[in-house]
Amino acid sequence: MDHFTYYNPTKVEFGVGKESLIGQHLAEARVKKVLLCYGSDRIKRDGLFDVVTKSLAEKNIQFVLCGGIVSNPVISKVREAISLARLHQVDAILSVGGGSVLDSAKAIAAGVPYAGDVWDLFIGKASIDSALPVFDILTLAATGSEMNSGAVITNEDTKEKFAIQSPLTFPKVSIVNPALMKTVSRDYLVYSAADIIAHAIEGYFTAVDQPRFHSRLVEAIINTVIENTEILLVNPDNYAARAEFAWASTQALNGLIYSGTAGYSYPNHMIEHALSALFNVPHGAGLSVVIPAWMKWYQDRNPLQFERFAQNIFGLKTAEQGIAALENWFNKIGTPTRLAQLGITEAHLPATIDIVLTNAKWFGLADIYTKDVATTILKNAL
Structure with missing residues (x-):
């Protein structure tokens, strides 16, 4: 730590x-x-x-x-x-x-x-x-x-x-x-779920030093979000589920799960900011598109953590199975997983990539997220 x-x-x-x-x-x-x-x-x-x-x-x-x-x-x-x-x-x-x-x-x-x-x-x-x-x-x-x-x-x-x-x-x-929060629309409920998960996984997957305690906290947050999103989609008036969802959201980005974690970054947010800045898509909807696409590119950099994610979130064995399971869950709850669902086509990629590269400089990630890398990730989301 x-x-x-x-x-x-x-x-x-x-x-x-x-x-x-x-x-x-x-x-x-x-x-x-x-x-x-x-x-x-x-x-x-x-x-x-x-x-x-x-x-x-x-x-x-x-x-x-x-x-x-x-x-x-x-x-x-x-x-x-x-x-x-x-x-x-x-x-x-x-x-x-x-x-x-x-x-x-x-x-x-x-x-x-x-x-x-x-x-x-x-x-x-x-x-x-x-x-x-x-x-x-x-x-x-x-x-x-x-x-x-x-x-x-x-x-x-x-x-x-x-x-x-x-x-x-x-x-x-x-x-x-x-x-x-009970009057929040179905769309914004599922976009919110993706946003919370994004906050939790950035350090979980990218950190050079990720304490096991913090990994357990992240997994608890994600499992809580998945469980209570499904409850709320059936019964929006369920206060207990609203409460757990809300407190998980707070814990995902109040600094707790990043205390003692070192060498992490926010690449999913970096990429998504280009989508919402250019096309004004809901932030959570953009993240649910970016996350699986980024995971498919990034998994080989931290294979053990991706396997852990698959096992502890979905009860599966391999990194690929875990990524597919998260993407399938996003599809199940109705948040987008493809750029086309946001009205973004391959013709929009050059302008999007330009903004991603600008963001990469601001996030201090320009050495990793080059034009080729940004292109690969975004093409994963087509």
Whole structure:
């Protein structure tokens, strides 16, 4: 096991009705005015908006609305929200929604005190030296953003999908009520499953030093996701399954399974970011296409771990059987496994590969993911 420092300052409030506590948590942090960020009007139709605003009113906390944040959040919206936050001199950012809203909230929080363009923080032109506090109420389990400091945003002009990360962008309090997730569509449930699995396997397969304890944690997360996805597809109102799915999602990317792991990378995310940046496909749907294609190319680099995956996830023997089983499971639950299902054809590959190569430089993987390698992986997904 490699040396590590594990730091996670986020307080998680987990359970039914916890969203009504948001005013209390903001008041304890001496927040007087928040920028309330959200995506669609679903939070208003479902009654969540009323619960949240009532909780804020009870503590005399003012709010400024910033709605319309989309899946695969974009830098133009972040810039718009930063201007709004500055105009109204808010003290904090409150995200009510899924990972896209929360990632946007983190970027807004970092961008408000920064004198330049917020995209500078994503391309390494400037560092995050301060940020407004971030709070969130989660309505979709997928990204793990509720308990990490990362935020991924797409620049629509450059077709770059990059991330920021800083100790200053950890949420102060994350409220996770699985009951709020029961209206998530079938499509986004299965896309979320693929996203969680992607977070778990990146280090599991690529790490130079992967402790057995961490492999067991990863396998527990993946088995939990598989089991509870199947339950939820039959019974979306099953709270117990929602709860296990949500907590597995949080654990997949809160730093725990990567503490003590060394020499790992995020190639599946690197490749998928090209798909969602260019074609605006749902992130999880892009990942379910990329993962089997990447696994087929990568398996010979870590054969024992791929065999372990086959055995401990699917009860099979060989790496090839494990890869096929995961791809078959993606097909079974209805998340895409082929580029054509995303409307991406072989004619789109040259432009896609160009973005993958740009991403490889940003991820520090340009030596491994050359044009030939990127072509091979993407052709595996045709």
